[in-house]
Amino acid sequence: MRIDLHAHTTASDGTDTPAGLVAAAAGAGLAALAITDHDTTAGWAEAAAALPPGMRLIRGAELSCTSPDGRGGRCDVHLLGYLFDPDADAVVSAYARQRAERRERLRRIAERMAADGFPVDADTLLGSLPPDSTAGRPHLAMALVRAGVASTVDEAFARFLNDRGRYYVPSSRTPVLEAIGMVRAAGGVTVLAHAFAHRRGPTVTGSVIAELASAGLDGLEVDHPDHDDETRAKLRGLAGELGLLTTGASDYHGTNKTVYLGQESTAPEMLDAIADRASGVEVLTG
Ligand code: AMP
Ligand code: FE
Ligand code: FE
Ligand code: ZN
Numbered sequence: 001m002r003i004d005l006h007a008h009t010t011a012s013d014g015t016d017t018p019a020g021l022v023a024a025a026a027g028a029g030l031a032a033l034a035i036t037d038h039d040t041t042a043g044w045a046e047a048a049a050a051l052p053p054g055m056r057l058i059r060g061a062e063l064s065c066t067s068p069d070g071r072g073g074r075c076d077v078h079l080l081g082y083l084f085d086p087d088a089d090a091v092v093s094a095y096a097r098q099r100a101e102r103r104e105r106l107r108r109i110a111e112r113m114a115a116d117g118f119p120v121d122a123d124t125l126l127g128s129l130p131p132d133s134t135a136g137r138p139h140l141a142m143a144l145v146r147a148g149v150a151s152t153v154d155e156a157f158a159r160f161l162n163d164r165g166r167y168y169v170p171s172s173r174t175p176v177l178e179a180i181g182m183v184r185a186a187g188g189v190t191v192l193a194h195a196f197a198h199r200r201g202p203t204v205t206g207s208v209i210a211e212l213a214s215a216g217l218d219g220l221e222v223d224h225p226d227h228d229d230e231t232r233a234k235l236r237g238l239a240g241e242l243g244l245l246t247t248g249a250s251d252y253h254g255t256n257k258t259v260y261l262g263q264e265s266t267a268p269e270m271l272d273a274i275a276d277r278a279s280g281v282e283v284l285t286g
Pocket of ligand 1: 137158200
């Protein structure tokens, strides 16, 4: 029975609604699924209401963070928080700040492209997003696909939207140590997402992960589509040394990515450990 602990919905940059995600997970035969939209818990209620009998739902989110990279600079990292209290003040305000900032940033990217003659309109793009949802470059990528400028979201990223691209605008992020403290104070469990996904850009060193572990990080996402076998072995070794939990997950984004639900899986005892450590909200069973 597969357990997929990282998936996105229309509450951020996925293409399935929260109810649609849960239905797709049931269709894929998953025993347990985590909903982990970027910087929002807006999809939790709809996903919970759609849970089919027997399936477990782990409510979570993926927080956009910044970290020292261990080489004298900084880089972006994504922190998965599971089963935290979504009403904790620090969580509510960090997520709200992050979402507001992401909308402004997407507006700037869209405006820069529009100024160069691309058929995108920032107001239309931002106006089409659901309330409390998180704006991301994939929304602009989809708009470019709809306008016929690119044929796929991947192509839009490769040509225009990637971190090294001409229209890239960085977004401000929560310091990862602060984020770990905040999620834990809200009763949640923290897992560093796709820590060594070099394809996406610069990543942290093992010594940074060791520091995060001493600051309370609970686990590492080892089995992720962006990690090759060697990377997985390295991360698994590091987790063993540091006493961290390990997870596996698809990072499903619907049709915005080619990965599928259940492509990677977490061991049942790891999910049990996450559930045991959490005190914010319960794992739901349909
Ligand atoms: P943002 O959150 O706006 O910085 O955009 C990052 C999101 O875009 C990630 O969560 C992925 O969903 C997606 N993404 C990043 N790089 C690529 C890429 N090269 N191709 C397709 N999607 C990507
Ligand atoms: Fe995403
Ligand atoms: Fe991520
Ligand atoms: Zn993700």
